[in-house]
Amino acid sequence: MPELPEVEITRRQLVPLLVGRLIAAVRTSAPSYFFITSPRVLKRRLPGRRVIELRRLGKYLLADLDDGQRLLLHLGMTGQLFGHGAASVRLLSSTRGAALAPESQTARFSPDRHTHLQLSFADPGPDVYFRDARKFGKVQLLRPGEGSPRLERLGVDALAWTGARLFAASRRRRIPLKALLLDQSVVAGIGNIYADEALFLAGLRPTRGAARLTRPEADHLVTAVLAVLHRSIETGGSSISDYVQPDGSDGTYQDERRVYGREGEPCPSCGTPITRRVIGQRSTHYCRRCQC
DNA sequence: AGACTAACCTGAAAGC
C-alpha cells in the first residue's frame, strides 16, 4: 500500500514520537517472515538507545540510534506505523472508511495479533506500534557501520529524479515504461498507484517500451511523477485499503486518482472508458486514447 | 546483465 508519499507522511508524523526519545522496552510478536532481525536480538539491542534521526530512503524508513545502530523499517503492502496517546485522534480499524463510533475515537489502541513491534520509552509520551496484517513489511536492526544490500540497491529517490536520469536509465531497456517506474533500483519510491497516475498525466502508455521514450517525454514524465507525489504528500497520501496516517486520519489523494482503480469509468480528459490490464503482474490502468 | 516467475501472508470483496 504505502508508496513514497505515504512513507514520507509516516516519517513526518513519527519524528516527534521517535527522535530524541530513549527506548525503554520492546515488545514483539513471534519470529516470522516479518523479522529480518529476530525479536530476541531486537529486545537485547534496542533498549537503552536514543533515536537521533528518522530518514526516508525510497519506501524505507531508517532510524539512526545514538550508538551507530540503524533501525530499518519497510511497510510492505499493509504495514501501519503509529503512536497513540494524546496525539492520537483516531484508531486503526478494520471498519476504516465506515463511520466510527464516537467512543472509539478516544479509545486507546490495544495490540492485536497483527501488531508485531511495540516500542516504549523512558520519557513520557505515546508508545510506537508497527502493525502489519500481511507481514510483507520488514524490520531490521543494522549494527554500527553495517551495510544493507536492500538500501544499496536503491536508485535515486523519486523526489530527486530528473529527466536526464530517466532518459539514461531507459536506454536499451526491453521492458514496458511502467515496469521501469516500478524498478526500485532505477528510481526509489514509486509504486503501482503513482506509476499509473504519472503515466496518465504525461500522456504515455504504460505498455510503451522504455527504449522508445524520447528525451522530451522523459522530462514530461519526471515532471508528472513529481507533481503526483508532491500533491499526494500535500493531501495526506492515498487511503485505499489499509493505509492511515500515524495519527489515525485518512489521506485524501484517493479522491484525486484519475485512472488507478477506475477501470470502465470515463477518462477525466476525453471520456473514453479506462482500460485495465496486467503488466509485470501488476494491475495497470490507462486511457487508450490519451496515452500513446 | 537483464527479464521473467513464483513466493512470502492475510483479509476483503466478488462470484456462485
Place this chain on the structure above:
DNA sequence: TGCTTTCAGGTTAGTC
C-alpha cells in the same frame, strides 16, 4: 447464508 475464488498499494530469490 455460506463456501470458493480472486485480488490487493511490495520485494526478493531463483531461473533462463
